[in-house]
Amino acid sequence: MTRSRADPGQAGADNLPGGAAMIRVRLDALLDDRGMTLTELSDRVGVTVVNLSILKNGRARAIRFSTLARLCEALGCQPGDLLGYQQ
Numbered sequence: 185m186t187r188s189r190a191d192p193g194q195a196g197a198d199n200l201p202g203g204a205a206m207i208r209v210r211l212d213a214l215l216d217d218r219g220m221t222l223t224e225l226s227d228r229v230g231v232t233v234v235n236l237s238i239l240k241n242g243r244a245r246a247i248r249f250s251t252l253a254r255l256c257e258a259l260g261c262q263p264g265d266l267l268g269y270q271q
Contacts, residue, residue, distance in 0.1 A: 208268045211240040214259050228258040 215225065222240065226233045231251060238244050252263055259266070 206270050208270050209239055209242055209244070210266055210268060211236070211255075214261060214266060218259060220259075225255070225258055229254040231255075 215222065222233055222236050225231075226236055229236075229251070231254070235244075239247065252266070255261075255266060256263055
């Protein structure tokens with residue numbers, strides 16, 4: 185039997201209270217700490233300014249590990265410095 189998206193037994197952010205909104209992105213603080221602009225970060229990691237802005241403003245629903253790794257390399261941080269869980 186396959187599960188539908190409405191199946192309450194399905195795992196994923198859609199079934200959590202608050203869903204993905206519980207994950208906070210600290211991109212603004214990291215950029216400020218490093219004196220870097222979103223445009224400069226975009227050039228370094230090869231992600232558009234629009235997509236970085238979506239991430240920065242907490243509107244992203246997902247991030248690829250490869251993108252996360254490039255962001256961490258460019259910002260000199262760990263994934264936990266960039267992303268946090270808010271209860």
